Amino acid sequence: MHIELAKHAGYCFGVREAVKLALESAARHGAVHMLGDIVHNEVVVAQLAAAGVKVVRNLEEAPDAPVLFRAHGTPADVWEAAGARGLEILDGTCPLVSKIHAEVRELAREGRAIVIVGDHGHDEVVGIASQVEQPYVVSSPAEAEELPRLRRVGVVSQSTQLLENVAAILNVLCRKVVDLRFVNTICFPTRRNQEEIRELAERNDVVVIVGSFTSANTKRLTSIGATINTRTYQVATAADLQAEWFAGAQSVGVSAGASTPDELIGAVVERIRALAEA
Numbered sequence: 001m002h003i004e005l006a007k008h009a010g011y012c013f014g015v016r017e018a019v020k021l022a023l024e025s026a027a028r029h030g031a032v033h034m035l036g037d038i039v040h041n042e043v044v045v046a047q048l049a050a051a052g053v054k055v056v057r058n059l060e061e062a063p064d065a066p067v068l069f070r071a072h073g074t075p076a077d078v079w080e081a082a083g084a085r086g087l088e089i090l091d092g093t094c095p096l097v098s099k100i101h102a103e104v105r106e107l108a109r110e111g112r113a114i115v116i117v118g119d120h121g122h123d124e125v126v127g128i129a130s131q132v133e134q135p136y137v138v139s140s141p142a143e144a145e146e147l148p149r150l151r152r153v154g155v156v157s158q159s160t161q162l163l164e165n166v167a168a169i170l171n172v173l174c175r176k177v178v179d180l181r182f183v184n185t186i187c188f189p190t191r192r193n194q195e196e197i198r199e200l201a202e203r204n205d206v207v208v209i210v211g212s213f214t215s216a217n218t219k220r221l222t223s224i225g226a227t228i229n230t231r232t233y234q235v236a237t238a239a240d241l242q243a244e245w246f247a248g249a250q251s252v253g254v255s256a257g258a259s260t261p262d263e264l265i266g267a268v269v270e271r272i273r274a275l276a277e278a
């Protein structure tokens with residue numbers, strides 16, 4: 001059985017840099033406190049904990065020691081509170097998330113009401129929303145239909161949104177808004193990974209996506225794969241693989257979410273190989 005691994009499966013550069021910063025900071029400072037999980041992957045969080053990176057749920061829980069801000073971005077009021085306490089901040093914010101913050105502030109400066117296409121309550125979306133006054137967060141075309149009539153609107157999206165969902169929401173907004181400006185803030189690693197999974201799902205008999213079920217971008221890759229290839233499965237680790245998924249298959253395509261470490265992907269590929277040879 002042929003196994004095709006997506007070229008860019010796994011960590012995007014933003015996550016890779018944030019994990020590196022966390023490990024280097026823990027080695028330098030002895031221990032580092034991180035505001036929330038650095039990425040949505042339980043294995044990575046456990047590895048970082050073993051290296052001395054402690055997770056705190058909010059700033060009040062953090063002692064007067066260096067605090068690490070994650071790749072997804074951190075709300076403006078938390079930056080202010082950390083500054084007021086004089087905490088040393090180790091900033092792991094992905095530069096592409098910082099760019100979304102700058103874009104949304106610019107749209108607000110133009111006097112536009114702000115619409116953020118994203119998942120309600122997701123850390124990155126909360127961080128983007130904190131940059132402007134009273135934005136609307138919209139996760140689906142149905143929610144876009146519910147928006148009030150607005151004259152001037154600026155739209156950005158969460159970096160990992162599905163292009164088709166953003167396009168469908170814009171379609172609704174085009175009918176409702178006179179002066180609409182959209183800045184495409186889906187990041188290029190996300191666009192590239194979504195494109196790769198489409199090709200992988202077309203070319204292979206079975207598709208396996210590796211990543212945590214708490215990771216929004218992993219779940220989105222799985223849903224793209226499943227719309228093209230009904231034999232698409234998501235696994236958190238190699239232990240989730242089931243032999244019957246591969247019955248009669250000549251080829252398997254493997255990809256992974258942006259928060260999945262290389263060793264988990266490697267273990268899944270090895271297990272698929274072993275199942276094929278059994």
Ligand code: SF4
Pocket residue numbers: 012013014015071072094095096097159160187188189190258
């Ligand atoms: S998914 Fe995109 S925006 Fe988010 S951390 Fe990775 S590169 Fe940065």
